[in-house]
Amino acid sequence: xxxxxxxxxxxxxxxxxxxxxxxxxxxxxxxxxxxxxxxxxxxxxxxxxxxxxxxxxxxxxxxxxxxxxxxxxxxxxxxxxxxxxxxxxxxxxxxxxxxxxxxxxxxxxxxxxxxxxxxxxxxxxxxxxxxxxxxxxxxxxxxxxxxxxxxxxxxxxxxxxxxxxxxxxxxxxxxxxxxxxxxxxxxxxxxxxxxxxxxxxxxxxxxxxxxxxxxxxxxxxxxxxxx
Ligand code: IYR
Numbered sequence: 234x235x236x237x238x239x240x241x242x243x244x245x246x247x248x249x250x251x252x253x254x255x256x257x258x259x260x261x262x263x264x265x266x267x268x269x270x271x272x273x274x275x276x277x278x279x280x281x282x283x284x285x286x287x288x289x290x291x292x293x294x295x296x297x298x299x300x301x302x303x304x305x306x307x308x309x310x311x312x313x314x315x316x317x318x319x320x321x322x323x324x325x326x327x328x329x330x331x332x333x334x335x336x337x338x339x340x341x342x343x344x345x346x347x348x349x350x351x352x353x354x355x356x357x358x359x360x361x362x363x364x365x366x367x368x369x370x371x372x373x374x375x376x377x378x379x380x381x382x383x384x385x386x387x388x389x390x391x392x393x394x395x396x397x398x399x400x401x402x403x404x405x406x407x408x409x410x411x412x413x414x415x416x417x418x419x420x421x422x423x424x425x426x427x428x429x430x431x432x433x434x435x436x437x438x439x440x441x442x443x444x445x446x447x448x449x450x451x452x453x454x455x456x457x458x459x460x
Contacts, residue, residue, distance in 0.1 A: 264398070264399065265395070265398075267398075268394070268395075268398045268404075269403075269442045269446070270404070270405055270406065270442070270446065271403030271404065271405055271432075271436045271440055271442070272345075272346070272352060272405055272440070272442075273352070273436060273437040273439065273440035273441070274352045274355050274356035274357075274403065274405075274432065274434040274435070274436065274437055274440075275355070275434060275435040275436060275437045275438065275440075276355050276356075276357065276434075277357070277434065277435045278357055279357045279358060279402060279433065279434055279435070283397075283400045283402070284307060284358050284360070284397075284433065286396065286400070287393055287396035287397045287400060287402075287433075288305050288307070288360065288393065290392050290393065290395075290396035291303070291305065291389040291390065291392045291393035291396065292389065293392065294385065294388040294389035294391075294392045295385070295388060296380075296381070296385035296388070296389070297379065297380030297381030297382070297384070297385050298379075298380045300368070300377070300378075300379045300380060300385070301385070302364055302365045302366075302368070302379040302380075302382045302385050302386060303362065303363065303364060303365065303385065303386050303389050304362075304363040304365060304421070304425055305360055305361070305362060305363070305393075306360070306361040306363065306415075306419045306421065307358060307359070307360050307361075308358070308359040308360075308361065308419070309357055309358050309359075311354070313418065313419075314353060314354045314359060315354055316418050317353050317359060317414075317415065317418060317430075318350055318351070318353035318354045320409075320414040320415075320418060321350050321353055321407075321409040321412075321414075321430075322348055322349065322350050324409050324410060324411060324412070324414070325347075325348035325350060325409060325410075326348045328348070328410055329347055329348045330348075343443060343445045343446075344443060344446070345443060350407070350409075352405065352407075352432050353407075353430075353432065355434075355437075356405075356432045356433060356434035357433070357434045358432075358433045358434060359430050359431075359432055359433075360393065360430070360431040360432075360433060361415050361419060361427055361429075361430050361431075362386060362389075362390050362393070362427070362428045362429050362430070362431060363415075363416075363421055363425040363426060363427055363428065364382050364383065364386040364425065364426050364428050365379055365382070365424060365425050366379065366382060366424050366425070366426060367379050367424050368424075369422075369424070383428075386428055390406070390428070390429065390431065393431055394406065394431060397431070397433050402433050402434060402435065403433070403434060403435060403436040403440070404431055404432065404433050405431070405432040406429050406430075406431060407429065407430040407431075407432055408428075408429050408430070409430070412427045412430075413427070415427035415430070
């Protein structure tokens with residue numbers, strides 16, 4: 234294959250034995266089975282380095298043409314957190330008062346969510362995920378095209394919550410709707426679109442989770458195999 238780029242030898246994956254591979258896959262499954270969406274957070278501080286590493290992990294996600302069409306705004310500043318809470322709650326009040334429509338509200342009823350979002354102030358970190366619809370060359374001002382933007386940002390966000398969970402932190406993927414206010418409050422450029430807020434911190438001591446949300450579809454429901 235003609236390659237118009239420099240290559241380096243692949244240093245290889247660790248050479249696990251079949252048993253080691255199976256054990257590792259079991260351990261990872263167990264780790265992920267323990268992930269729950271947390272809605273009641275503690276204000277207990279979290280070391281910045283843990284957040285830095287989780288975002289570094291997110292930044293390793295594959296992306297269309299390796300354009301890495303994401304930007305993460307990390308907010309621990311209490312004044313900004315309050316601003317975000319106030320703006321999000323204003324949107325959510327309309328959403329829950331009817332804008333969402335009857336069916337959507339019915340579908341959410343088992344989650345017990347409402348327009349109050351105290352976690353936006355209480356949790357130590359809000360990671361606001363932005364997708365970059367394109368980039369701008371710093372020197373020439375020219376547009377740089379991005380590809381598979383939503384897919385890439387979805388992958389990076391998955392890496393992010395997995396890394397945070399692995400570090401022992403609770404997360405919530407929060408999607409105030411609409412969320413354009415985040416771009417204004419956080420001063421991001423117009424070619425960036427906020428996609429979600431990943432709330433990260435320790436769960437509150439009395440945090441609870443809905444039993445129903447444990448019901449994950451079975452392997453045989455989510456797969457089809459041709460063997
Ligand atoms: N944005 C709202 C509503 C909401 C929507 C979905 I879909 C959820 O899975 C959970 C909540 C809120 O954050 O409350």
